[in-house]
Amino acid sequence: MQNNANKYLRSEKLPHIWCPGCGNGIVLGAITRAFGLLNCDQNNTVVVSGIGCSSRATGYLDFCTLHTTHGRALAFATGIKMARPELKVFVLMGDGDSTGIGGNHFIHAARRNIDLTAIIFNNSIYGMTGGQSSPLSPLNSRATTAPQGTFERPFDLAELAQGAGATYVARGTTYHANMLTQLIRNGADHKGFSVVEAVTACPISYGRRNKMGNGYDMLLWQKEHSVPVEKARKLTPLEMEGKFAIGELYKADAPEFTDIYERFIEEKQKKNKEERQRGVN
Amino acid sequence: MSETTPYRNPQNIQINKSWCKGCGICAGLCSKVLSMDGGSKAFAANPSLCTGCRICETHCPDFAISIGVDVN
Numbered sequence: 560m561q562n563n564a565n566k567y568l569r570s571e572k573l574p575h576i577w578c579p580g581c582g583n584g585i586v587l588g589a590i591t592r593a594f595g596l597l598n599c600d601q602n603n604t605v606v607v608s609g610i611g612c613s614s615r616a617t618g619y620l621d622f623c624t625l626h627t628t629h630g631r632a633l634a635f636a637t638g639i640k641m642a643r644p645e646l647k648v649f650v651l652m653g654d655g656d657s658t659g660i661g662g663n664h665f666i667h668a669a670r671r672n673i674d675l676t677a678i679i680f681n682n683s684i685y686g687m688t689g690g691q692s693s694p695l696s697p698l699n700s701r702a703t704t705a706p707q708g709t710f711e712r713p714f715d716l717a718e719l720a721q722g723a724g725a726t727y728v729a730r731g732t733t734y735h736a737n738m739l740t741q742l743i744r745n746g747a748d749h750k751g752f753s754v755v756e757a758v759t760a761c762p763i764s765y766g767r768r769n770k771m772g773n774g775y776d777m778l779l780w781q782k783e784h785s786v787p788v789e790k791a792r793k794l795t796p797l798e799m800e801g802k803f804a805i806g807e808l809y810k811a812d813a814p815e816f817t818d819i820y821e822r823f824i825e826e827k828q829k830k831n832k833e834e835r836q837r838g839v840n
Numbered sequence: 841m842s843e844t845t846p847y848r849n850p851q852n853i854q855i856n857k858s859w860c861k862g863c864g865i866c867a868g869l870c871s872k873v874l875s876m877d878g879g880s881k882a883f884a885a886n887p888s889l890c891t892g893c894r895i896c897e898t899h900c901p902d903f904a905i906s907i908g909v910d911v912n
Contacts, residue, residue: 565903573859574902580863584901592898736898762863775868778899 567591567601569621576615580774582733582759586680587616589736589757590651593743594622597647604647607636609661611653612687612761613680630661633668636675644674644817647747654681655693658714662694669723669752673816676746676753679716682761690764701768716756721809726751728809732758732781735805742807751815758785758803852908853884859904866896866905 568591577583594604599622607625608614609632617624623646627635636650657665657679668675684702685691692702692709695716699708720728727749731739739757746753760766760777771777788806791799853873862880874896875885882905884890896905 568903574861574904577901579861580865581901584903585899588898588900588903733899774863774901775865778865778868 565591567594567599567621569619572619575619577612578761578763580760580762580777581612582682582757582761582774582777583613583616583680585733585736586613586678586739586757586759587619589731589733589739590616590649590678590743591620592740593747596740596744597747599647603645604649605636605639606649606651607632607639608651609653609656610687611656611685613653613682613759614651614656616651616680630656630659631664632656633661633664633675633677637668637671637673640673640675640817641820644821648675649747650675650677652677652679653685653693654679654683654695654716655685655691658694658716658719659685666719666723669720669725669754671816672724672726672751672813674750674752676743676749676755678743678746678755678757680759681716681756682759682765683713684761684765686761686764690768696765700765702765703768716754717804717808720752720754724752724813725754725809726811726813727753727807728756729754729807730756730758730803730805732785732805733760734778734781735785738805745807749810751811751813758805853887853890854906855882855884856904856906857881859902861902861904863901865899865901869895869899 601622605623606617606620608617609627610629617626632650632652636648640648681695683696685693690702691704695713696709698712701708717728717730727746729742731742742755746755758781760774762774762777766777784802785805786802788804788808791804860881864876866882867874867876873886873890874882877883894907897907
């Protein structure tokens with residue numbers, strides 16, 4: 560098979576269901592290559608997803624996979640990580656899945672700083688259900704629920720994650736696919752809650768309605784509107800207007816949730832043992 | 841990528857036509873080598889110009905292109 564990491568794909572399920580030009584396939588490719596770089600053991604890696612176009616990705620990945628309810632992928636993943644902290648857990652979500660329906664799960668997973676790697680496919684729209692505007696749809700962008708353009712200001716996912724307590728926050732695009740692979744790899748290596756936002760194109764539900772052209776035109780849009788984070792830090796907010804920074808946006812060290820929990824259990828067990836011994840004597 | 845993949849013969853472009861959906865991303869990114877066969881499926885028009893940069897492979901959303909590897 561091509562590009563060495565494709566041993567991680569369930570190739571009998573391909574071709575996938577995504578539309579022609581959809582960026583989700585490029586993100587999935589970047590994820591499989593990151594798995595290749597990480598030398599992931601297929602039996603000790605869990606990939607969890609919610610509901611939406613992007614969440615169909617788990618169906619094509621040959622790992623322990625879990626396709627869960629809408630917005631609750633992080634809740635299921637938290638359960639898996641708590642029960643089996645030795646497993647590597649990845650969570651694939653869409654923009655609506657993570658910040659709309661699962662917004663609460665998202666901020667609380669970030670607050671706990673549990674060792675999960677969340678990869679968020681940001682296509683700015685609820686594609687599967689027919690193109691409703693999502694919490695990450697840019698201001699004034701058109702959707703079926705906003706035919707005159709949405710009046711709601713979008714979240715900045717990276718700032719939301721950082722503000723909620725995530726310790727690794729990065730953003731990549733499908734145009735910069737190799738950079739996305741590196742970001743996912745670094746996020747997986749990081750101990751703590753890692754958020755990697757993958758800006759991807761939805762040419763059918765979003766692009767067509769906003770006159771952005773086909774999948775290739777939308778790839779070029781990402782190239783023109785993204786600024787490497789090192790350069791973005793030197794630019795004024797006015798110069799950054801309409802653009803977004805890509806790269807490793809934030810990294811910090813903080814106590815990890817399963818570690819704290821394990822230590823607590825160890826201390827309790829030690830204390831109980833001592834008490835029992837004292838009782839016998 | 842270069843960390844795990846050895847150098848491969850760059851001229852060997854393989855396109856899995858049953859997976860290709862004809863989105864045109866590969867032909868847009870590399871118009872020298874790739875082109876759309878009647879606007880429906882990708883095909884290598886000038887394989888001898890391929891430098892093996894693999895941008896088509898990493899940007900193909902359908903995993904349909906492979907550069908220099910046997911598909912089996």
